[in-house]
């Protein structure tokens with residue numbers, strides 16, 4: 351596996367592969383790779399000839415008071431993991447190489463950014479859409495794999511690719527969890543032992559809510575209140591950012607549950623802001 355540091359080098363390499371008729375796969379990550387990322391790499395590996403894994407803590411998707419400076423990293427560990435999961439290239443640029451002086455162009459998708467994480471993190475998806483577009487222009491992938499853990503991100507990228515006619519197939523990968531149900535995340539490293547012990551209740555609340563909906567509950571506010579009460583009881587130190595039910599594709603709030611719905615939550619536990627979601631077929 352080759353480690354590539356500059357955008358120019360990655361683009362030249364990938365354009366050469368494309369000229370040879372190779373099918374290129376891309377898995378964008380922020381590193382500190384765990385089993386969730388590994389599932390994405392394995393899926394992508396099975397769908398392409400040449401696999402590019404990017405490891406880049408993208409500064410533009412962090413707000414001024416967020417954890418950019420504290421975000422965990424492990425370059426050597428990531429290199430070993432990417433190689434073991436079949437990457438041909440690990441792309442690990444410096445921020446200055448991705449955003450030159452005077453960078454002034456952004457990709458935004460305002461409608462899908464309106465709710466959930468977009469509401470609490472105003473510049474987040476602008477940064478995500480811009481860096482993912484740049485990665486698409488550099489790696490020229492035929493296929494790119496993203497996790498359902500960041501469901502809103504996946505929905506926005508699907509829409510962006512459709513709206514901008516970007517010739518890449520977007521594949522969504524189910525959430526990989528710890529044995530106790532906690533969604534794997536690089537940010538789980540921020541949790542203390544006490545916080546870690548309660549974090550699986552995020553998932554449990556969602557499963558109970560799904561059970562209520564499957565049993566016939568159709569009132570959105572009742573489901574949201576139920577999840578909030580569950581979290582107040584089972585994660586008393588948690589600060590709820592949002593508990594919402596949205597259309598899985600448009601991320602618009604639903605008034606009544608009468609079709610497939612996504613229940614999505616973000617809860618701050620100590621230093622970690624944790625996300626989870628569940629797709630509920632009705």
Ligand code: AMP
Pocket residue numbers: 378379380381385386387389390495496497498499500523524525526527533534535536
């Ligand atoms: P990140 O490094 O956290 O920005 O994540 C990079 C990619 O991995 C994104 O597409 C995430 O949705 C995906 N991902 C992160 N954690 C998980 C997980 N537990 N299961 C599935 N995909 C994940």
